[in-house]
Amino acid sequence: MKSLLFESYGTSSVLKIVEENIPSPAKNEVLVKVKAAGINPLDWKIRNGDLKIMTGNKFPKYSGCEFAGIVEKLGTDINENLIGKRVFGFIPNTMKQGTMREFICVPRSSIAIIPNSRSFEEAAGIVIACTAAYQAISELAQAKAGQSILINGCSGGIGLFALQIAKNMQLKVTGTASGEGILVAKEFGCPNVIDYRKTDLLANNEKFDIILELSGRMPFAQAKKIMQDKSVFINPSPDLGSIIFSIFNNLISGKKIKLLMTKYSQEKLILLTELMNKNLKIKINKIYPFSDTIKAYQETEAKSPIGKNIIKFD
Template identity: 30%
Template sequence: MKAFVLRSYGSPDALDLTDIDQPVPGDDEVLVRVRATSVQPYDWHFMRGEPYIARLMGGGPGLRKPKICILGADMAGRVEAVGKDVTEFRPGDEVFAMPKQGGFAEYVCVREDELAPKPKNLSYEQAAAVPMAANTALLGLRDNGRIQPGQKVLVNGASGGVGTFAVQLARAFGAEVTGVCSTRNVDLVRSIGADEVIDYTKEDFTRNGRRYDLLLDIAGGRPMSACRRALTPGGTRVIVGGPAGRWLQPVGHMFSALVASPFVSQKTAMADVVRCPETKQNLMTLTEFIQDGKLTPVIDRSYPFEEIPAAIRYQEQGHAPGKVVITV
């Protein structure tokens, strides 16, 4: 089979499209023919091994060389074969998953307990846009933010992959939603359900006097001292990401906010989708929202499989409204 293999850290040029052996499913695994995947910051952080501090952390990309040789943390496809202990799936089933690696290949093996049936009303490309980004939004709002109906929720970075899902999910949970984005994405964010949209090029959400019960901070870039002004006294800031850097960021940004949290009245939490043990259950929850018409993937661009490096270059620029997907 063909796969993009990462043998050393570097730019998208480090991804080598080559022929490798097709994987064989273990007893509790399912072999899936990948039909679509997507690219996201998780992939290019591992590709570049940045920030460098992450190489020293458990679950990081690896100190001297990549731990993950085939990137791709989103996948939608068709079941080709199953291990002897698999009971839920059979060849021909349409599925999607967040395997954390392996999506940049024609075939991937996924554990049965990580795999979910693909939403029937989505194409493979749409389904591949969902797992990591929508799961992150769900964790940030529901689990970390403890969102409640009627709350005022601010999504900072509302037009990106996570943000477009977060705006829709917050609305589905019954919140009053404000999205922060650039001028060119104001109409998009409003169209997916934001009650109000703040153009950050014209207005600073930390200085306009408005207060929110929950701030889902995807874009980052603002210190806790500034974000506190945008929160109610008992409000919560959930950190999803922040500006990228070679040495520390966004890791430093996240941990500095967590360290300061015990000394202020507002709460701070960090959404960690990679270590979440309930990925399959969350995918099933997202499927319910999708099939009820409350959640729709926003796709900016689609690339063919052979152009994954170009797709990553585009996504690294940080201006994609919605998701960048790959057809395999």
């Protein structure tokens, strides 16, 4: 089978597609023939070595955290009738295996059945971004109906899910986007979309109860100017410095910093299944064949997709 890996940290030029043996499932695992996998910023943050302190120097490493596919084989401890089922899920350790490969072995607890109405591409594109959006708004910010939220970067992977979740929780939603992203964010129900290229939000008087900062371009030091006295700033890309700073800040300020470290679980996959069974919209920006995965990373890293970029396997 074919698999994407890298043997040193670096740009997408270190990626290569190699031939490997199809793995065998351990007792509690299933073997899945991958049909689609989603691209996420975490993939290239790991590959670039941005998280080296946690990811270490053992190579090869693999890419991709989310997938959808068909169950081909069961570990000996699994007694369910899963063979041939369409499933989606996450991989517990992306560096050891990744989802950018034709077959993966994952624990039973990392998969759920895809609703009949949804494609492999849609199911593969929901896992990381929608779980992160839900966890940020519902669990970290503990948002309540009537509160105001700024989703800074509302047309990307997390953003389009975040604005649907926030609207559903009856928050007052403002989003920022640019170009075609503005139109899509409006189509996805965002009542107030600001073009960040034309309007400096920090110069406005409007203050928010919650800021979900997805752009990587509005640090807390700036954002606090447009936060209510008691409010929450969600940082989805915590590093050591921001972890330490948040501890001190949260002791003395009503403007709290919450660090997003999304936890993926079967419980969350069931939640995603429920959302897919309702009317959650999933925006696929572009689908690339697996043979074009390196190009897909180059393009996604150069320009945030509107929604999700997906790799499709035969």
